[in-house]
Amino acid sequence: MSVKMKAALFLLQLSGFFGSGSAGKVLVWPMEYSHWLNLRTILDELVKKDHEVTVLIPSASLSYEVGDTSAIEFEKYPASLSMAELEELYKDSLNKYIYELPKQSFWGYFLLYQELAWEDSKYCESLCKDAVFNKELMAKLQNSSFDVIVADPFVPCGDLLAEILKIPLVYSLRFFPGSTHEKYSGGLPLPPSYVPVAQSELSDRMTFMERVQNLIFMLSFDFWFQIFNEKNWNQLYSEVLGRPTTLSEMMGKADIWLIRTYWDLEFPHPVLPNFEYVGGLHCRPAKPLPKEIEDFVQSSGEHGVVVFSLGSMVGAVTEERANVIAAGLAQIPQKVLWRFEGKKPDTLGSNTRLYKWIPQNDLLGHPKTKAFITHGGTNGIYEAIYHGIPVVGIPLFGDQFDNVVHMKTKGAGVRVDFLTMSSTDLLHAVKTVINDPSYKENAMRLSRIHHDQPVKPLDRAVFWIEFVMRHKGAKHLRVAAHDLTWYQYHSLDVLGFLLACVLTVMFVITKCCLLCCQRFTKSGKKKKRE
Template sequence: MKILLEALHSQSHQITVLRSSTSWYVSEFSPYYTSITIPQEQPQNLESQAAMTSFLKRSMEIRRNRCSVWAFFEFYRTIFNLFGESQQDVAKLVVCIFENKTLIRELKETGYDLFLTDPAFPGGVLVAHYLKLPLVFNVRWIFSGEAHFAIAPSPLSYIPVVFSYYSDKMDFFQRVSNIVYHSILVYMYHYVSNPPYQAVCDHYFGSNVSTMSLMQRADLWLMRVDFTFEFPRPTMPNVIYIGGFQGKPSQPLPSDLEEFVQSSGEHGVIVMTLGTLLSDLGPEVSETIASSFANLPQKVVWRHIGKRPTTLGNNTMLVEWLPQNDILGHPKTRAFVSHGGTNGLYEAIYHAVPVLGIPLIFDQDDNMVRMRARGVAEIVEVTTMDVDSMTSALKNILDPEKPYKENMIKLSQIHHDKPIKPIDSAIFWMDYVMRHKGSAHLRTESYKLPWYAFYCLDLYYM
């Protein structure tokens, strides 16, 4: 979101950000926007480092038994608890906004042209409706799963559901499983995610308004993927694909890092990072990874938080922070070891760097399945990997006789071969919505149909 705000600001737009008082990653002060802070008693669990560390630990326990029936139900129970609590917190935050009559009056009197929000936690959807503003999403996920399922035909025969870990090539039993996974997400929507927001809708808008219907009537969906990454699927005119919008040319590295990278010689460098929230996997996994790196001729730059592994080789530099985009774009970078977050994968595509995935939580497994299907990545299971399997996977990725690098170069070329950069497309379409005060002409009206009319069941009855 910060990247979009910076781009809007560069076009002389004036931006106001609504943030909670407990947010640690949405700064109260910025040269790009002014902020309005909404009091919140406690942070959402997804905004807490401690909560995410605890969730990661629990997820890894479940992954160790991932083939058991117990693990299947425990996985979804944990997900439901995590997201259910967060959705309740966001719904309470919306009520705080609605009950602050002074704030609401100021927001209405300011005369905003657009409301931009991420609908994974759809508090912004309700606020936009309350203020009667054109609505634009920066989106990949909504509170019931992947965003396309809310607005576009999504046949389960070839469109895998999140947490299925399938590609778009499914056999009979995988298609059966895909339907089961989809049914669980439908259950989550009706009984976990939606009830807190539906209570707000009932109170402030009336029982004939639902959060899902408000989302489906959004003017524009800026989708944070494109079809170099995502599997082909039906879509809608008001879905604009901006996958890789954060991509940019690399900048020179800090002198100490550049010196280390240059010392790699012809073998090059491996980059490893597991993101901001998931940096410490514990000593056992860290020792395995360190030993694997020590077996390689390449140098390694590893963003590592926690105790220094005793098996760390002389070829590995540990850092608490690294300029990920800049080092991925360095000509000596040979491979990227990642948890499979979308931003990092798109940076790898932008700079044509093959990926070894160690997926941990949320959509990371599904992301890595998409990369593996493109022939640009391999996956190792964090709970079963040992030094030999990790080393073997790395050598496969690095082997010039294997097609990973060649495939990634081709994928990168496809990603770059566009008439307009993704970030410029995002800005154009937001300006478009502001110029025309919405884009209802791009939106299907199917969301207004009752379910039986949508499926023409009333015709069959006649």
């Protein structure tokens, strides 16, 4: 065989392994609403690349399959909750998050937050039980020989399924309260001195008292996670696997963590080699608008338009809040497109039009768009960053507060408080981000950072899912921290041992000195006697 042929054979040996070309089988454990919308973009791309994608969904769900015509397959399993119960659960939870939680005192906030998180966790647990105890479903999944499971760890169970099916695991995560998942299950070191805990609403440059606050937040979330939240899951996981295990142990087996932010929005902090920051992967260049909307936008003249949405979960608000908002918006020279599903507010200005649905990304990419009034959901914030639009943030729940704080800190947004803002507050906020050029400049700076990456976020997400399928995991990126106990991880046993050594040496030296002194004194006394 000639050298060239052998060299070619070697290259084939290498490349043949990677680009086997054969499509993979992807199982998906998703989460509702904006989480699903984001994950969907990755799944569509996987389908385009000829992979078979099967999404596990409960019989009662609110966001999956809506208008779905793609090649994604949905494997439906019977859920304990009926559709009516599910709708009631979401409605009640949302109302408490938006209208009750912000009114609480410091401790009241923690208590109510814990109650809400407890309810969320119970719902997630019911979903997990419905799946893993469904023998027929599990047998079907076992027989399907999936190559990878892509899961949203906000609803645990994807990790358990990966363990049962013995397949690699890729996570898609925005954040977990207090960053506890990332810390305890990923081994990610996040020093509280400059890494604000998720949901702390702090920036990376903290005053002394803010650092105190951040540490207290961290300790509270850690306590809450380890004592309350994890306990039930540990029990369920151990029961299913028939051996003692924990949620953290199972989550720690994830091969890749796809995090739905990037350093445009996120404050820089330590990361692990198997964490990929793929924020904004769903954003695309703007497409032309429907005629009616385009005409309305064009009618704004040189003033341009303001886009307003409170996200996929919040169509309507109370009548009082709607009137305050509408009255504020009525006073700006811009035209306003407001995604709103409730009763038309009495104070609605002639410059404002209500829509049950808006092509948000296309509107934000329209040259006439001057500002985006948003609840601060990650998807919307990333569309604003992608198109370089300054924001007025009205955060309602979850990561929205942090997202708005990040945009504000980076000079690309202002924040108003949903429950307490007056029409003037909103008016002032919108005028500020439109009339003060620094907000547009900063939004454009974030946009430039976002667009200037070696590989686009979506391509990176798909690459690592395919990598995990090709190599049956990504063990080479997994830190050895996972094999250590908490006291070993912090070197407490080593420090204790070294301290014991030092103390022993000091004790021996002191004893020796004392003995010498005693002998010296005795011999001195003897001599004196002599």
